[in-house]
Amino acid sequence: MRYIRKFSLLIGLTFCLSACLSPMAVETAAIAEDNSWQLTLVNPWTTIPEDWTVTLEKTENGHQVDQRCASDLADMLAACRDAGHSPVIRSSYRSQTTQQQLYANKVAQMERSGYQGQAAQDRAATIVARPGASEHQLGLAVDLVDRSYQVLDKKQETTPAQIWLMEHSWEYGFILRYPADKSEVTGIIYEPWHYRYVGKENAKAIQESGLCLEEYLEQLTQAEAAAQTSANLTAQPTQEDWQNLLNRFYTFLCSDQQTEQAWKELLEQGKLFLDRCALSQIP
């Protein structure tokens, strides 16, 4: 009986609110430009999306990239040259077939140096991504080197072009994708030549945070979840919310498990609803 009395009180308290609730608001938010392609993740554990399509645009020396990053790449290379350096594109877009060939070559090289079977494949994959797991297949990655030193090794970081690129690439929407201290997270060795386009806004945020792409995406996901929770808590209550609340109370009353805990949770729901009404300035 005490539950019935409490319920009646709550209903009495909230009854007037149902009349005050405005009809469900019509969502009219403008559809924001979809920039999610910029953050498409491809790594040893995440292969290129099956529906990924790329429109290629020719850039220097017969190289091709996704047309959406072509002008920023051209701007970056021009600025690097204006600063007195000589950057060269060593690698750009790769098809699945090309990636397959590169990977097979690296596995063979590993086998020649003593690795066998799976070990050779795993070792090769830390240097050349497995087919389907290379960012080059997106068309959003380029390997850039200094004309004076075109070897892909650690020494690349000491070349003038590379020093400039590491400092300024973010201004053009590119990040050094595989930093020295992030191999555990990226699954790829330090590559002071591989740049990935993520758009200027993301590149700036990544540069400032010191995160690698995987960590940045994780942080974005968490921030979105928190924002969604917050939005749910403060969104103006609708008739549907009110119905849901009533249904919960009804279900509770019909239940033969009317525990103290269940009642507490229901009251919390009711209080939350009232708080949302108050926040929405419903009198």
Ligand SMILES: [Zn+2]
């Ligand atoms: Zn690369």
